[in-house]
Amino acid sequence: MEIHTWDSQQIASIAVAIVAKEAMGYDIEWVCASSGLNAIARIANGDTDAITEFWYDNFYTDVTTFVTEQQVVTDGGVVGYKGRSRLYVPKDYTSKVYSSLDLGYAAFSDFVSGLDGFWKAFEIKEIVQLYANANDTEIIQGLTLNSRFTPEWCFTWSADGVGNNCIDVKGAYPTYDQGWLPQVIRNLKLNMTVSFWGYYGVQTYVTRKLEKKEVVLWKFWTPESFMSKVSYQTVAFPDHTDSCHSNNTNSVQGYGGVDCDFPSISIRKMINSKFRIAPSSEVVADFYKFYLLFQISSDQMENDLLVQAGIGISVYDVACNFITNHNSTWKSWVSNTYTPPSTNVWEIKQSEKFALMLSGSVVVAYLGMIAIIMYSYRSHEFIKGLSYNFSLQSIVGMIMLASSPFFVNDKGNDLDCVLLVCLPFLGVTVTVAALLAKTFRIYAIFAGLSFARKLTDSFLFTINCIPIGIMIIMLSVMTAAEGARGVVISEERENNVTHISHVCFIDSVYLYVISGFCSCLIMITTKLAYDSRDVPDEFNEAKELIFAMYTMVIIILVALPTEHSLRDKDWIEKLGLVSSIFELIAAVLVTTVLYGRRIFMVLFGVKQSATAEISRKYKSHHSGKLQFKMSKISSIAESKHLKNSSLDATPERNQKLKKPVRTSNKYKG
Numbered sequence: 001m002e003i004h005t006w007d008s009q010q011i012a013s014i015a016v017a018i019v020a021k022e023a024m025g026y027d028i029e030w031v032c033a034s035s036g037l038n039a040i041a042r043i044a045n046g047d048t049d050a051i052t053e054f055w056y057d058n059f060y061t062d063v064t065t066f067v068t069e070q071q072v073v074t075d076g077g078v079v080g081y082k083g084r085s086r087l088y089v090p091k092d093y094t095s096k097v098y099s100s101l102d103l104g105y106a107a108f109s110d111f112v113s114g115l116d117g118f119w120k121a122f123e124i125k126e127i128v129q130l131y132a133n134a135n136d137t138e139i140i141q142g143l144t145l146n147s148r149f150t151p152e153w154c155f156t157w158s159a160d161g162v163g164n165n166c167i168d169v170k171g172a173y174p175t176y177d178q179g180w181l182p183q184v185i186r187n188l189k190l191n192m193t194v195s196f197w198g199y200y201g202v203q204t205y206v207t208r209k210l211e212k213k214e215v216v217l218w219k220f221w222t223p224e225s226f227m228s229k230v231s232y233q234t235v236a237f238p239d240h241t242d243s244c245h246s247n248n249t250n251s252v253q254g255y256g257g258v259d260c261d262f263p264s265i266s267i268r269k270m271i272n273s274k275f276r277i278a279p280s281s282e283v284v285a286d287f288y289k290f291y292l293l294f295q296i297s298s299d300q301m302e303n304d305l306l307v308q309a310g311i312g313i314s315v316y317d318v319a320c321n322f323i324t325n326h327n328s329t330w331k332s333w334v335s336n337t338y339t340p341p342s343t344n345v346w347e348i349k350q351s352e353k354f355a356l357m358l359s360g361s362v363v364v365a366y367l368g369m370i371a372i373i374m375y376s377y378r379s380h381e382f383i384k385g386l387s388y389n390f391s392l393q394s395i396v397g398m399i400m401l402a403s404s405p406f407f408v409n410d411k412g413n414d415l416d417c418v419l420l421v422c423l424p425f426l427g428v429t430v431t432v433a434a435l436l437a438k439t440f441r442i443y444a445i446f447a448g449l450s451f452a453r454k455l456t457d458s459f460l461f462t463i464n465c466i467p468i469g470i471m472i473i474m475l476s477v478m479t480a481a482e483g484a485r486g487v488v489i490s491e492e493r494e495n496n497v498t499h500i501s502h503v504c505f506i507d508s509v510y511l512y513v514i515s516g517f518c519s520c521l522i523m524i525t526t527k528l529a530y531d532s533r534d535v536p537d538e539f540n541e542a543k544e545l546i547f548a549m550y551t552m553v554i555i556i557l558v559a560l561p562t563e564h565s566l567r568d569k570d571w572i573e574k575l576g577l578v579s580s581i582f583e584l585i586a587a588v589l590v591t592t593v594l595y596g597r598r599i600f601m602v603l604f605g606v607k608q609s610a611t612a613e614i615s616r617k618y619k620s621h622h623s624g625k626l627q628f629k630m631s632k633i634s635s636i637a638e639s640k641h642l643k644n645s646s647l648d649a650t651p652e653r654n655q656k657l658k659k660p661v662r663t664s665n666k667y668k669g
Contacts, residue, residue, distance in 0.1 A: 002031045002039060002051040005199050007225035007309045007318075008301055009053035012079055014319035016052050016294055023334050026287055034199070037175050038062070043272050044072045050271040050291065053079055057265045058177060061250075067270075074276045076269030080295035081302065083265040085177045085221040087169065087235035089117075093213050094233060101126045117233045119188070122167060122217075128191045131215055132164035139208045143201045147174055149182045149194040149254065157193045166191040171219040172202045174252050180262060181219060182254030184237060194219070206230070223301045225309035237261035269294070283338050293333040296322070342498070348409065348577070356580060360405040363584045367402060367591055371395045373599055382598045387441070389457055390434040390464075395591060397431030400424075402587040405580035414486045417504035421484040422475045424583055425514050429471040431590070432521045432552075433464040439528040439545050446532060467521055474514050483510040522556070525549055548593045555586045 003013045020026040031048040033039065036055050040062040042048050056063060056075075066073040098121070121127050136159045150156050154166035167190075169181065174196050185192045197205055202218060203226050209216035210230060217235070220227060238244075240261045247257025275288040296305070300322070308318045323330060371392060377383050404423040407416040437460040444452040478484055487505040490498055529546035 001028060002033055002042065002048040004032075004036070004053070005034055007306060007315055008081070008083075008223040010315040011301070011305050011309065011319045011322070012296055013052040014316055015296070015322050016050075016291065018319060018323050019290065019294075019330050019334065020287060023330075024286060024290065024336055035173065035175060040066045040073050040270060043270060044070065046272070049275070050076070050269065052269050052294075053083075054268050054270045055083055055265045056268045057263060072273050074271050074273045076271045076291050078295070079267045079269050081223055081267060081298040081300075083221055083223065083267045085180070085219060085262045085265075087119075087181075087217060087219050087237075088227075088232040089215065089217055089235060090210055090213075091231040091233040094215055097130070097215050098127065101130065117236055119190070119235055119237045122190055122192065128165075128167055131167040131217060132191075133161045134214060135159075135161045136209075139205060139212075143197055143204060146196045146198055146201075148196065149174070149185075149252065151182075151186055151193070151254065153189075154191060154193050157195060166193050167217055168192070169194045169217050169219055170202050170205050171196045172199045176221070177262060179250040179252050179254065179256060180248065180258055182252060183248070183256040183258035184260070186254040187257070187259035188237070192217075223298070223306050225306045228302070228306045228310035240264075280337070283340070286335055286338050289335055290333050294330075352577060353409075356405050356408060356577065359584055360402060360580070363402040363587055364399055367395055367399050367587060370591060370595055370599060373602070374595065377602045380602050382602050386595070386598065387438045387457070389461070390438045391595065393434035393464075394431045394594065397427045397429070397434065398587040398591050400427030400430065401583050403427075404583055408577060408580050411486070414482075417486045417506075418479050418484050420504055421506050422479070424579075425475060425518060426468075426471055428518050429468055429521065432518070432525055433467045435545060435548065435594075436467075436521065436525045436528070437461070437464045439525055439532060442545075443528045443532045467517075471514070471517065474510070474517065478507070478510040478514070481507075481510075483507040519556075522549065522552060526553060544594045544597065548590050551589050551593050552586060555582060555589070 001013055001017060003010055017028040021028050031042070033042070036051070036059055039048075039051050039054060040059060043051065044066045063075075067075055140159050148157065151166075155163055157164055157166070157168040169192055171181070171194055174194075181194060184190070185194070196202075202220065206216055206218050206220075207230075238260045240263050244258060244260035245263055249256030249258075269291060271288065271291055275284050275291070278284045278288065305318050305322060308321065309315055313321075374383055374386070374388065374391060374395075378388055400423050404420050404427075407420040407423070409416055441452075441455045441460060443449075444455055484504065484506045487503060488500060489503060490500050526546075526549040529549050533543065533546050
């Protein structure tokens with residue numbers, strides 16, 4: 001609701017708000033404005049919904065545009081009391097000051113003393129000089145002159161009274177009753193100028209003049225609490241007529257046909273038309289009915305409410321007193337027919353949460369156990385051939401992937417959402433980067449690439465930090481831009497039930513970019529593993545790598561359509577649970593495929609001879625295939641740059657390398 005600077009508007013607006021909030025349950029937000037200027041446009045634009053005291057006739061052009069023509073604003077009817085601007089003089093002493101003037105003879109002086117409420121008095125030269133020559137230098141201290149109107153026959157008003165030949169009328173704003181007083185001054189040929197000091201400025205000016213018991217002529221309006229605090233006499237101009245009103249041009253320079261008194265303004269309530277056209281089942285329907293009925297009479301406003309405000313009671317307390325003292329009246333305005341929808345807040349079942357936490361704990365423990373076993377048996381021939389450092393890195397990545405389910409919840413916390421999104425992507429990147437380093441080294445060795453000698457652990461570790469760094473940068477940008485955050489989803493469902501979900505949201509752009517980067521790493525690693533598939537088991541882990549990558553690809557191919565279908569079905573609450581399940585499955589399967597067989601052989605004492613026999617059968621089966629040049633392989637195996645690789649450069653192992661080995665079709669010929 002819009003609230004303005006003067007008391008009557010504030011009292012009426014607050015009274016509406018009290019009933020709407022306390023008796024009907026509406027939340028009220030205030031939009032502050034200095035006046036009704038452009039108020040209709042603000043309602044039409046949605047900046048505010050309603051204004052309780054609107055001086056309809058002052059802004060008739062806006063009313064025509066937004067109420068009559070566009071119909072985006074609805075006239076809510078009269079507020080009850082009327083408003084009117086007038087010119088005023090002090091009642092207590094003005095006539096005495098007039099009678100003290102030397103007008104030549106006593107009879108005329110007595111006659112003039114009774115003209116304090118009549119505009120003709122301002123045609124008398126002595127009265128004009130009385131006002132014009134007043135020295136108001138002290139009066140205007142601390143006040144700001146906003147604008148002024150000066151007809152051609154008057155000199156510009158000076159506060160010290162020197163050179164003034166016209167009465168200066170003190171007003172608030174030129175937009176109030178725009179152009180009316182300047183037109184009256186021109187058309188009645190009054191020796192008057194007008195200066196505008198703002199709402200509080202004009203009150204201060206008049207109050208200071210009253211304290212000194214000096215004559216002052218000011219323009220103000222009623223109802224207004226300031227006017228209830230002073231004793232005033234209204235200055236009457238020729239009676240207001242419809243024909244005179246129709247001549248108003250709103251010209252602030254006074255060019256128009258108005259030569260009569262100010263009109264009595266119809267004060268009305270204005271409200272956005274969405275309230276009027278809303279179905280009766282909507283929440284705003286009851287407020288619209290109440291708003292149309294709300295009224296405060298002129299007697300109540302001028303002789304009660306504004307009097308209270310005039311003696312220092314706050315406008316809120318005045319409005320509250322009105323509501324308290326008129327219970328039967330406002331209760332007849334209220335109808336609470338709206339039935340709010342029941343609310344269902346989604347929560348993860350305790351059984352689901354327990355199962356997820358238990359599963360995550362078991363998987364993390366399983367991965368940690370594999371890492372401990374590998375560390376304990378790191379000198380074993382089966383473990384040494386695994387590129388131990390990169391193997392541990394891949395397990396760390398899988399632990400990160402398996403840890404994300406611990407942050408699945410139904411609270412939509414921003415930090416939890418960031419971890420829930422970032423941990424899987426970072427974990428997959430760490431793992432795939434390690435596998436890519438291992439796979440590329442195997443590929444380079446058995447493809448006979450010239451730079452294979454340089455692929456030491458330290459060199460490969462530096463290289464595999466690049467994709468990890470890129471992923472960290474992308475996730476940091478996403479977090480800074482709130483690409484992953486907690487959101488509240490509220491939707492109307494069957495039987496007038498509002499379903500509320502606190503879920504994690506990730507911006508689709510970031511999701512596609514980050515997922516695309518991970519997919520590229522997985523495809524590159526899978527391709528290298530596929531090209532290295534025919535290398536014998538006893539030399540490397542190519543078979544485990546290719547099966548691990550196949551497993552990861554299959555899980556992704558199953559998970560993506562499943563998660564997409566959940567989005568389409570609006571089961572977004574289940575999305576985190578389902579994603580976590582796939583992440584746990586991926587962590588277990590990939591790690592088991594990579595290291596399960598070798599861990600088994602280490603723990604249960606399977607000898608190298610058993611695997612060598614399998615390898616010999618494998619090589620015999622493929623003896624007709626194109627072979628590597630064994631001398632080159634032996635040279636590479638003996639190199640100090642590959643001392644940590646899967647090749648153990650011993651004479652016995654080099655002798656075995658002279659067996660025929662099938663290569664990828666890429667290297668035939």
